[in-house]
Amino acid sequence: MASTPQIKIPATYMRGGTSKGVFFKLSDLPSVAQKAGPERDRLLLRVIGSPDPYEKQIDGMGGATSSTSKTVILSKSESSEHDVDYLFGQVSIDKPVVDWSGNCGNLSAAVGPFAIANGLVEAARIPENGLAEVRIWQVNIQKTIVSQVPIVNGQVQETGDFELDGVTFPAAEIAVAFMDPADGEGAIFPTGNLIDDLDVPGVGKLKATLINAGIPTVFINAADVGYTGAELQDVINSDSRALKMFEAIRAYSAVRMGLINDVSEAAHRQHTPKVAFVGPPVDYVSSSGKPVQAADIDLLVRALSMGKLHHAMMGTAAVAIAAAAAIEGTLVNLAAGGDKRQAVTFGHPSGSLRVGAEANLVDGRWQIDQAIMSRSARVLMEGVVRIPGDSF
Incomplete structure (x- = not known):
């Protein structure tokens, strides 16, 4: 042998x-x-x-x-x-x-x-x-x-x-600062828009914020796909229809962002972009049984990674959340109340997280100098x- x-x-x-x-x-x-x-x-x-x-x-x-x-x-x-x-x-x-x-x-x-x-x-x-x-x-x-x-x-x-x-x-x-977190040539919004209209076969028309900060990320409104944003992992990950829908949204968004040329390429680029859905704050119970009060958070965010809902939040997606929240008019900013802000606390399946970023409009383009969060x-x-x- x-x-x-x-x-x-x-x-x-x-x-x-x-x-x-x-x-x-x-x-x-x-x-x-x-x-x-x-x-x-x-x-x-x-x-x-x-x-x-x-x-x-x-x-x-x-x-x-x-x-x-x-x-x-x-x-x-x-x-x-x-x-x-x-x-x-x-x-x-x-x-x-x-x-x-x-x-x-x-x-x-x-x-x-x-x-x-x-x-x-x-x-x-x-x-x-x-x-x-x-x-x-x-x-x-x-x-x-x-x-x-x-x-x-x-x-x-x-x-x-x-x-x-x-x-x-x-x-x-451990405090971690992501400097100038926009990918590539600094185009935070690859399409040039704070909100884009997506038409995804089998899903329909959706509003989306396509942002390139920390990691390319697609944000959609939870309500537009039948959710609140307070869902835990099993609700999404046990639903093959939901997973197929989110993957379709991710694939068509990847084409719109210029990351791939055709949706068929998405299967070989599983790590990026991420897809996330957002909603206004509501009370919910985290996966550990810890109550999360709407009064203690600015918005809800749920994100998928490698085809499944993440149990908490990817660090790079948290950078994208911080950047999008700091720019008035994005779906993330609107879900958080629409005000100008330099930090945001969002609810995720395991609890909550505070992240900070400051946005500036320079020569007609949005710029993020750094995004900061604490980890261990x-x-x-x-x-x-x-x-x-x-x-x-």
């Missing part, structure tokens, strides 16, 4: 915000996987346990959700303006696809701690006690992220009393992952 020995690859399993992923130093990967290409993709797919027709990822490190089927590759930055280069790969659960088209805002919070602990940040930039500012170059979207990592006795502080809805246990707070991160396991040597 033929057999192939397994190989060992140094890796760290980390939680960042409401996501988990497998983190690698670029230099620790096999040489053939240190550059972009099919070998790297196959290696990461095998690490995570994809593609899995059972959608469980039993034979890998993935957790069978979009929040836990993620990989990160980090290296010391060659730029004097940054400390670390951060490359994110969203691994499909049931398809042989690693999507490199966007960032993960949640795992962005774990990049700074990993970089410090693994010698990717100059020692002179790390205080004995206080906050270490880690300047991150997000390779996927070619943008800067600045992370404030708490340090105690020269080491990353991971434990603390900061609570984040969607994460069971408290931890140390923690090392869950470190050592090596093993995969069969013929996997890639």
Whole structure:
């Protein structure tokens, strides 16, 4: 019986915000996987346990959700303006696809701690006690992220009393700033409109805000598709009709945003754009049983990632929410009351989150200097992952 020995690859399993992923130093990967290409993709797919027709990822490190089927590759930055280069790969659960088209805002919070602990940040930039500012170059979207990592006795502080809805246990707070978060050439609204009219076959005509901040995101009104915005995961994820509808909206929006040329290409670009629905505040009970009062939030937002309703909120989508809320006239801003604002608190399935952004109209184009949110991160396991040597 033929057999192939397994190989060992140094890796760290980390939680960042409401996501988990497998983190690698670029230099620790096999040489053939240190550059972009099919070998790297196959290696990461095998690490995570994809593609899995059972959608469980039993034979890998993935957790069978979009929040836990993620990989990160980090290296010391060659730029004097940054400390670390951060490359994110969203691994499909049931398809042989690693999507490199966007960032993960949640795992962005774990990049700074990993970089410090693994010698990717100059020692002179790390205080004995206080906050270490880690300047991150997000390779996927070619943008800067600045992370404030708490340090105690020269080491990353991971434990603390900061609570984040969607994460069971408290931890140390990490402030993350997404600088100039518009993708590409700075066109926050790819169509030039705050609200577009979409005509989606099988769904009908919809109003949509198509925004490119943090991550390309499509916002629609919850009421226009028969929802309130207070729905929890099971309501959407157990409804195949609803999932098909949201995927159709996402695909046609991707064409309108110029991300793909034809709706048939959407299946191979699962990570972007995101699709979300918004509504005015109402009282509801979160997935953990915690009451969320309408008086404590500005609006409701539910977002889908990799074809399923997210259990909380993607960090990059939270950036898109902050940006859209700051610009009067978007669907997000209107759902929040329509006022000019620099911060917004929105309700999601696991609770609520406050995010901030300031918008300015410069030469007829909207500009967001930065969007800020608080997250936390923690090392869950470190050592090596093993995969069969013929996997890639």
